[in-house]
Amino acid sequence: MKSKKVIVVAGVAAAVAIAGFCLLGGRMPDRDARVTPEPSRQPAEVSDVLPTERGALRNGPVERIARIDANRALQDFLTLKERAERGDPVAQRELSEQYGRCLPVNYNPHKYLGGVEAIAALDKDPANAARYRQAAKDQLDECAVVDGGDVVPLEARSLWLEQAAKAGDLVAEARVNRGPEMSYRGRQLEHFMDRVIASGDPLALFEMGQNLASADVGDVRRYADVAGSEMAFYAWGIAACDMGLPCDQGSEIMVSLCLNTTACSSPDFETWVRERLINADDAARLDRQVEQVKRLLPGKG
Incomplete structure (x- = not known):
């Protein structure tokens, strides 16, 4: 990597x-x-x-x-x-x-x-x-x-983020429950994944992917193949982009990455991942994980 x-x-x-x-x-x-x-x-x-x-x-x-x-x-x-x-x-x-x-x-x-x-x-x-x-x-x-x-x-x-999460916004819920002290565990995390996947909300999928990068695969046994690694996050993110989340240069995601990493020339999120975060040996693994994620999405199973 x-x-x-x-x-x-x-x-x-x-x-x-x-x-x-x-x-x-x-x-x-x-x-x-x-x-x-x-x-x-x-x-x-x-x-x-x-x-x-x-x-x-x-x-x-x-x-x-x-x-x-x-x-x-x-x-x-x-x-x-x-x-x-x-x-x-x-x-x-x-x-x-x-x-x-x-x-x-x-x-x-x-x-x-x-x-x-x-x-x-x-x-x-x-x-x-x-x-x-x-x-x-x-x-x-x-x-x-x-x-x-x-x-x-x-x-x-x-405080506004917590309020949004309490009111049912899945994106906010993913952000609030990210990190070792506030993360969902076990069936609670699996249930959250079920709700996000069923929603078909690409931004919620993108956010949930970040939570899954550090998840214990034992907590999400039904989703173990697409959790527990950085590659899992990249796969969820790319799948979310393919679902319609704006991920091209100038989108909210790419402007944020530009400001956070100073890498402002990638044409889209997937290119940014493939050119900057993984090597050729990892490309096939990423392809497999993206396909695994897509099979979980509504209408794709």
């Missing part, structure tokens, strides 16, 4: 956040849906940011992205926040994603761009560096309208 590191998919850029509070009187739900968390002034690392958490502002290749209209972006954000506060689980998860993306950006926009420029300056591929710079600039523009560009409270991402 070219890499032994699983790409943990959950927002864009692992980083820091400080508090602040929501613009126009908005509020975050806490775990008991009663008390708004106190803002924190201490930065903290955010390690579980996922490439799929890109929001809905980008469609199409990075070099053809129209510049973000600030007024439209602000209205979209306020509408999303209103839907989330009314209890829409998809909106709650998307708001969590947007807060997650803006944690590092709004903490210190100048430092954020300075870091981007320092990385881009080391890139020997000018076209790739240009895409990386543009993706970062687009994210900066997007985050400028999130709560007026204020520093994002550290709790904002996690």
